Every structure is written in structure tokens, then in C-alpha cells.
Amino acid sequence: MTDTSTTSEKGPQPILRARNVGKSFGGVHALRDVSIDVYAGEVHAIVGENGAGKSTFGKILGGAIPADSGSFELDGRTVTICNPIDAQQLGITIIFQELDLFPNLSVAENIAIRNLAYSDRLLVNRKRMAEFCLPMLKRVGLDVDPGTMLGDLHLGHQQLVAIARALSMNARVIVFDESTSSLSDEFVENLFQVIDLLRSEGIACIFISHKMEELFRISDRVTVLRDGEYVGSRPASELPQDELIGMMVGRKVSEQTRAESHAAGEVLFECTGLRTRRLHDISFTLHRGEVMGLAGLIGAGRGELGKALFGLTRIVGGQMSLESRPYLPRSPRHAIELGVGLVPRDRKTEGLMMQMSVRDNTTLASLSDLNALGLIRQREESTVVERVGTQTRLRASGAHAEVSSLSGGNQQKVLLGRWLLVEPKVYFFDDPTRGVDIGAKHDIYDLIEQQAARGKGVLFVSSELPELLRCCDRILVLNQGKQVALLQSDATSAEEILRYATSQASQAVAS
Ligand SMILES: Nc1ncnc2c1ncn2[C@@H]1O[C@H](COP(=O)(O)OP(=O)(O)OP(=O)(O)O)[C@@H](O)[C@H]1O
Ligand SMILES: [Mg+2]
Secondary structure, three states, rough: OOOOOOOOOOOOOOEEEEEEEEEEEEOOEEEEEEEEEEOOOOOOEEEEOOOOOHHHHOOOOOOOOOOEEEEEEEOOEEEOOHHHHHHHHHHHHEOOOOOOOOOOHHHHHHHHHOOOOOOOOOOOOHHHHHHHHHHHHOOOOOOOOOOOHHHHHHHHHHHHHHHHHHHHHHEEEEEEEEOOOOOOHHHHHHHHHHHHHHOOOOEEEEOOOOHHHHHHOOOOOEEEEEEEEEEEEEEHHHOOHHHHHHHHHHOOOOOOOOOOOOOOOEEEEEEEEHHHHHHHHOEEEEEEOOOEEOOOOOOOOOHHHHHOOOOOOOOOOEEEEEOOOOOOOOOOOHHHHEEEEEEOOOHHHHHOOOOOOOOHHHHHHHHHHHOOOOOOOHHHHHHHHHHHHHHHHOOOOOOOHHHHHHOOOHHHHHHHHHHHOOOOOEEEEEEOOOOOHHHHHHHHHHHHHHHHHHHOOOEEEOOOOHHHHHHOOEEEEEEEEEEEEEEEEEHHHHHHHHHHHOOOOOOOOOO
């Protein structure tokens, strides 16, 4: 355990071998007989559809949950991983998608607390803590004062703190579970540089992601899981993308672009000179049946625009109108009544009630319709929940399943299902495909398209530009709270959008 000898060459012996790992939750087999070898100094991607068992595998390695069956070897020795302390002692760490750090503690405290490698655990000695942390922060290229409150850092930087923490625990195997899904491109780039460095130091990085481009860029080998079972492992360089998708989904996913635009001439929604604390002078019109993309870096104001439309932030200037009537929502409830729906970005803190069932979460925003006589009409409720479940291709053990037990992508689908039921006139989708597998992404594109075809207006935030180019009629680019471009999708490119999104806002011209 103390021997952290590292070699960047792939020795014949894996650093970590997982053998015949099995895990069930109730009747659901999350993993069945999964065996994976991981080598020192490799980036090993684990991919598969939502619910395939990737996070479960990562959590077992990190000691967050125990396996039901199977065994593990580290450097050829059989080891047991029953809890996070075991994992830490063995040098295995998982960086969770929703970071398990404390925003109200300093960077140094976050690294030192619960860290077996930090000797003064019982005494708070700021100076010693800072000395302990600084070399690790340096290794991940994060130049901050260790006394800084974690919550004051950008999410991308918080992630680097989590990696620094892993390094300080002498981690030799680090699992990244969808670490890039909430990062903007610049931070993804930064993270990849750090992963490259870890690889060169002989650390094994297990990289879980749904983003094809990323995994082909960063990984040496790819392992595919499907429905909790091992499908295969291949060198990334010898695996064409369509073959990989075939391994993942076991069916063909059409990559075709959009059939036709549904945008009509009639203006549905209009925003003129809109200002909030973070937005300056936003003006656009959304037509019936139009899908308008919102591009920009994190912090550019896309989420803020959603909040303004949904009555969650104070509007300090400008006007909005819906179907030619003034639109000024006082609260989310009021926004829903007037006909605007927001599918939030952060499903855990803003969207779903994690301890409640699929059914209750689905009907949450439309209860008044189903509640006509003061009693929720149970049978009707079951029917509609089933219908939207089919529409979104939800995979859950049933309508009674607790949402916290669903895989990330399926949680996202519950949230979408809720809004399909509400039927607003204007939808604001804030990064709906985040953490969603490739098959489900296409399901979501289809859903958006269907809403447009029915004459709804759709505002669609995404950090993946190909997705915006595929789904939208026009793309509005925001940069530091300002509108810097309004582009026709079929006449622009990812490069052009990125140029607007990253330019100095003061120099860019609004169009
Ligand atoms: N705590 C739990 N209770 C019940 N079922 C669970 C629990 N955790 C996971 N599952 C189930 O195990 C299966 C695998 O889930 P897991 O989270 O590992 O999938 P995943 O591959 O990470 O998917 P995603 O890409 O959506 O994150 C799913 O069917 C999920 O519903
Ligand atoms: Mg997962």
C-alpha cells in the first residue's frame, strides 16, 4: 500500500483486476459477472447506456457501496473494498459527478479532512494544512490560496480540488464519473491536461462519460457495459465510433440530422431589452414551432435567462410578451399558469424530489389538473405516468421506484416527463442531455422536435455545439450576460459559435 512505485509503461500485470463483480438492488441486477483489468498509466473509459452499471462499478471501487459478489486484486494481491477507508488505503478514489466536497470549508480543509495521509487530523492548524495541500494544488495546476472557501471557486476548479485531494491520498487509481458533464469547454481542456499528467505519472484513470469526442480523445482503452453486463474492452484507437455505439446499444442509432424546420411566421414569444442583475439588454423573438439554441460558456447567462423567464430572478428592465400579451412572471407557479415551463439544469437541487417516486415526481407540476375534485384521480394518474414513461423511454423498475434509485440519465427523463405533462407553450430546456446516453439523447432530440411540430416554442441550452446545430433553427450566443450573436443554424458552424462565445464581450457586436 505504501509502495507507490509508478511506471508509465503498461506492464503485463494490471494494477487492478475486478473479477466477476455482481451487484443487485432489490430485483435489479446493476452488475452481473463483470471483470475488468485496469493498467497503470492508462486512461480506461467505461461506457454504456444509462443504467448500464457504470456508476455502480465506480462506487464499488471507491468503497461507497459493497459488491455482492466477485473479487478484486491490486498488484496481484487479493484485496477487500468494503468502505471508503479501505479504498483510500488501497489508493483508489472516485471523483463523483456531484462532488462530495464541502462548499463552506476552505480548499485546505476539504483536502485534509477525512484524509488518512494528513497526520494532524484532530487539530486545525491552518499553516500545516496549507503546507500539506500546496504541492497537490500545484500538481493539478490550481493557483489558489488554500484558505479560499471552496464554494467561492468555479465548479471546474472545485473538481481540481477533488483531484488534488485524491493525489494527497496517494491515489493510484482514480475514477472520474462524468466529471466533464457540467464543465464548459475551457475547464474540460484543463481537466484533460491534468488527466494526461496523471497518466504520465503512472496513475490509472477510469473515465466514465457519455461524450464520444471526449472519450476518443482522452482514453487508451474502452470497456463497454450493457444492462449490467460486460460487453468487451478494446484499444480506443482500434475502435470506430459506430462500432462502439453498436456495442453500447445493441441497436442502430440514426445520426441523421433534423428532418425539417417547424418554425412558423407567427411570433409566440418576444423579449425586448431584457435586463436582470446578470443579463444586459437581451432581445429576440421566438416563433411558433421554432427551436432556438442558447450557446455560451458557463456563466454567460444562459441559465439566468431561464430563471428570468420562469419568475426566479428579478427583472430590472425590458419587456417580454407571450402571444402578444405582456408576460411578467412573479413566480414559477405564475410562469406555469401563463404557459412557460423550465426544465432545470441541476436535477438534484432544482428539479427532482429524490426520495419521492417516479410517479409523484412526474405529476408534481401538473397536480392541479389531475386533482380536479380535491382528490388525485389515481387511475388517470397511473395512465399518464405510464404514457410519458413510454414517450421518454424511461427505464425504471416501476412508477413506484424512488427517483434516487434511478441511473442519472433516467432521472433526467423523469424531469422531462413532468414537463411533457404540463404542456407549456414555451419550453426552456436547460442542458437536457447532460449525463444522458447516446440513445437517450436522440430520444430527447425527438421529443424536442415533436414539441416544435405541435407549435410550441423551444429554447434549448446545450454545451455541446453539434447538438445545437442539429436541433435548432437559430442559435443565440451569450457572453458575459450580453447577447453577442443570433445565428442561423444552417449558415453557421461550431467554430463560429465558439468564437462569439469566447470573444471579449465588449468587443463583440450584438446582432
Ligand atoms: N441505490 C440504488 N437502488 C436501486 N437501484 C439502483 C441503485 N443504484 C443504482 N441502481 C440501479 O442500477 C442500475 C445501474 O445504475 P448505474 O447508476 O450504475 O447506471 P449508469 O451506467 O451509471 O447510468 P447513467 O449513465 O445514467 O449514469 C440502474 O438500473 C439503476 O436504476
Ligand atoms: Mg452514472
